[in-house]
Each structure stands twice: as structure tokens, then as C-alpha cells.
Amino acid sequence: MIRVEHVSKAFHGKTVLHDVNLYVTDGEFLGIIGSNGSGKTTLLRIMSGEERPDEGNVSLRGRLLERWKVRERAQQLTVVSQEGLTPVPFSVYDVVMMGRHVYQGRFQPPSARDREVVEHVLAVTGLEGMSPQSVAQLSGGERQRVAIARALAQEPRVLLLDEPTTYLDIGYQLSVLEYVKKWQVAHGAAVVAVLHDLNLAAQFCERIVLMEGGHIAAEGAPSDVLQADILQRVYRTRPTIVRHPLSGVPQVLLGS
Numbered sequence: 001m002i003r004v005e006h007v008s009k010a011f012h013g014k015t016v017l018h019d020v021n022l023y024v025t026d027g028e029f030l031g032i033i034g035s036n037g038s039g040k041t042t043l044l045r046i047m048s049g050e051e052r053p054d055e056g057n058v059s060l061r062g063r064l065l066e067r068w069k070v071r072e073r074a075q076q077l078t079v080v081s082q083e084g085l086t087p088v089p090f091s092v093y094d095v096v097m098m099g100r101h102v103y104q105g106r107f108q109p110p111s112a113r114d115r116e117v118v119e120h121v122l123a124v125t126g127l128e129g130m131s132p133q134s135v136a137q138l139s140g141g142e143r144q145r146v147a148i149a150r151a152l153a154q155e156p157r158v159l160l161l162d163e164p165t166t167y168l169d170i171g172y173q174l175s176v177l178e179y180v181k182k183w184q185v186a187h188g189a190a191v192v193a194v195l196h197d198l199n200l201a202a203q204f205c206e207r208i209v210l211m212e213g214g215h216i217a218a219e220g221a222p223s224d225v226l227q228a229d230i231l232q233r234v235y236r237t238r239p240t241i242v243r244h245p246l247s248g249v250p251q252v253l254l255g256s
């Protein structure tokens with residue numbers, strides 16, 4: 001579905017990604033974790049086409065990213081960036097409807113299907129009651145939910161999420177990721193999420209890539225990557241790893 005081959009990137013002479021190779025298949029939920037400044041966002045921006053690599057390339061469905069027409073690519077792939085939405089003076093409904101623009105002709109009013117998708121996405125992201133409200137008046141977490149709702153309304157085949165849960169309370173962290181997961185399974189879509197919360201990563205990702213200093217330091221199932229020795233090397237602190245009593249996935253406890 002999406003393949004990163006031998007990607008390197010430097011900013012002002014400082015190498016941020018070194019020869020990174022990565023793939024994501026249809027129907028897979030891939031987590032990218034790692035220390036601050038390890039290159040996670042840069043990698044995601046290169047995967048989305050927002051940033052060009054200095055070396056190497058990224059292909060989507062076997063075609064180089066830059067060979068896609070902008071509109072066709074937007075129907076396949078979308079990204080929710082770390083910054084989220086700027087507080088624009090548009091209603092929540094209109095901003096989420098913007099996700100449908102990639103399917104609409106110029107000046108064409110929204111179709112019944114566009115409205116149906118938007119209303120469904122607003123409901124599952126808990127934004128229904130806020131739909132007439134201006135995005136400029138929302139809190140950071142509410143704006144983040146709008147950004148995710150707009151991306152879902154775009155119905156991409158590949159969804160790239162940069163720290164999607166940062167501003168969300170624990171209830172929305174779970175419900176948004178649960179919805180993304182349900183949607184990903186139902187549509188056979190691929191999700192790549194940069195996550196700082198290792199416990200959420202363990203619960204939602206089939207595979208985790210751990211970044212360190214622009215390299216992939218470890219990669220595999222959550223139980224292969226979330227190991228005390230590996231995490232201590234990257235995060236400079238030794239966690240205790242336990243099993244979640246309900247799901248059995250590894251969970252990371254900090255402190256002694």
C-alpha cells in the first residue's frame with residue numbers, strides 16, 4: 001500500500017532520517033513511537049508528500065508519491081498533522097465537509113452521500129452537538145477531534161495521524177482510536193499513527209516501529225518492541241512491563 005525505501009533527510013546539514021525502510025499494508029494499523037526529535041514527524045510528513053526526502057522514495061499503491069495527481073492522491077491518503085486545525089471562523093460541519101471536497105466538482109453542492117458521511121463521522125467523534133459552532137471557539141481537544149473527523153470524512157485508503165490523542169481526555173483518546181480502528185478494519189484501510197502513549201500503541205497497533213536518532217531501532221508486534229531493555233535504551237528510563245488484565249497486551253508502567 002505505502003512503501004518507504006532508503007529515505008534520508010537532513011535539515012541545515014543535520015541528518016534527521018538515515019536510510020529508513022518501511023512498509024504499511026492494506027488493513028494494517030502501524031504505530032510509530034520513539035524519543036523526542038527521533039524523526040517520527042519528519043517520516044510521517046515524507047510519507048504524506050508534505051516533505052520531500054533528500055534520498056530514497058515513497059510509493060503509494062506501487063506508484064511514486066510525486067507521480068500522483070493531487071486530487072487522486074487526496075482520495076487515497078490523508079494526514080492529520082500535530083498542529084491540528086487553525087481556529088478558522090467556519091462551522092464544525094463545514095470544516096468536516098471540506099474532507100469531501102476531493103470527491104466534489106467545482107462549485108458543486110454536497111451530495112446526499114457527502115452529507116451522510118459527514119453526519120456519521122460527526123456522530124462517532126462526538127461532535128454532533130457542536131456542528132453549527134465556529135471552530136474558532138473550540139478547545140484544543142475539540143479542534144483535534146474536528147481535524148480527525150475531517151480526515152475520516154475524506155475516506156482515505158491510508159490515514160496518517162501525528163500524535164492524534166495529545167490534546168484528548170482519556171475518554172476521547174479511546175473512543176477516537178476505537179473508531180479509527182473500527183473504520184480501518186471495515187474499509188481494509190491502512191493507518192499509520194505517531195503515538196507517544198505506548199499503552200495506547202500496544203492496544204491499537206498490530207505492528208510498532210520504534211525510532212531512535214533517525215533510525216528504526218526496533219520493529220515488530222507490540223510484545224516484541226515494548227520490552228524493558230529496548231525501551232530503556234531509547235527512553236533512558238527503565239519501565240516495568242505488565243500485561244493488560246483484560247486484553248493481555250503489554251502495558252508500560254513508569255517509576256519504581
Ligand SMILES: Nc1ncnc2c1ncn2[C@@H]1O[C@H](COP(=O)(O)OP(=O)(O)OP(=O)(O)O)[C@@H](O)[C@H]1O
Binds near residue numbers: 043
Ligand atoms: N523544518 C525543519 N527545519 C529544521 N529542522 C527540523 C525541521 N523539522 C524537523 N527538524 C528537526 O528534525 C529533528 C526531528 O524532528 P521530528 O519532528 O521529526 O521529531 P519527532 O520524533 O517527531 O519529535 P517529537 O517526539 O518531539 O515530536 C528535530 O531535531 C527537529 O528539530
